Amino acid sequence: MSTQPPSAPVAEPPPAGWEEARSRVYAVGLAAALPSTPRPLAEADGHTLAEPLTTRTDLPAFPTSSVDGWAVRGEQPWRVVGRVLAGSTPAPLTSDGTTVEIATGAMVPEGTTAIVRIEHSARDPEGLVTGVPRPRPEWRLPGEEARAGEELVASGTPVDPALIGLAASCGQDTLQVRRPPRAALLVFGDELLTSGPPADGRVRDSLGPSVPSWLRRYGCQVRAADVVGPVADTLPAHVAALRSALGTADLVCTTGGTMHGPVDHLHPALEALGADHVVNTVAVRPGFPMLLARVTSDDGRVRFVAGLPGNPQSAVVALVSLVAPLLAGLQGRQLPVLPQVTLAEPVPGRGDYTHLALVRLDRATGTAYPVRHVGSAMLRGLAGADGFAVIPPGTSGSVGDRVRVVPLPLLPGERTW
Structure with a gap:
């Protein structure tokens, strides 16, 4: 019989600070930036x-006319000696009192002293052109x-x-x-329904339909075939699903299973795949049990797994906190600088945790208003919000405070913030 005392459980490392986690995942993404072509x-x-x-x-490579009109040399009246259209090289104007008709974008002849707009000119019966040039030259100079x-x-x-x-x-x-990163999504949870209303203890999966759209707004490619689930609540099913997704994706997002409950298999699945944790829990509310792990294959290819909490708003907090900076790094982009807004109403702090508080923005005044219905399992507040106000640990937000905000991702080309 062994006389050794039972081993004490291994203590979990403390959660990473939100700022630290954001910087850390950006750095590992940048180190694994996708190849260029x-x-x-x-x-x-x-x-x-x-x-x-x-x-x-x-740019421009040669002087070009900004208007339709007459390229003239010397004093009026001017005798017409030709026409210049875009795409041709004109002969120089060598004599005072001469002009050529010129089209917008055409190369300005050497020797031109002014361009007279067609609407500011006249032509007499003998064909001579008169007119008054504008004070500023009507052509674009090289460079x-x-x-x-x-x-x-x-x-x-x-x-x-x-x-x-x-x-x-x-x-x-x-x-x-x-290239854009390739992403996949694995939805964990036997309790999830993929259609119809919640019933009989089962809830509707809201992340399977929505997370791919968030990922696309961050510049990812996500095909319908890359969204898998619900994955059965067993360790072999989790390992198989992750291994399959990592075969083609640069980033695999998972939903749920990020803690250590009886059917939370993400951590042991990552261990089975030889993954190492970049971030394992973050001191932020909501969204604390988020994680990012790195998987390196035998050929040196690096891929990532982002564990999003199962509660929908917490999952979006994980997206903006970990996934967004990781994807910026993978694409070789700068880590976005967070804009600042003025709080129109107070926002409570969360003690030692960063509070990401959903807000809507009044763009005319640059002020932010907290929204309602912001529980970690709720999506109603998120649907009416523009981003998350950042309330640092040990503080709260008062009316008039200037705070940073994490914008919700927009469609390409939208630059609202």
């Missing part, structure tokens, strides 16, 4: 610049917008249609970019 302009939308965008020539080789857009910038158009105007045919 050249993409044709028409295929680059939604990617992220892996190199700065520079221009191959001056007015940019000089050859100038950096116009920094690496890490999301590629959108405006950037694609700028790249084309710079003479670029391809962009060196990082």
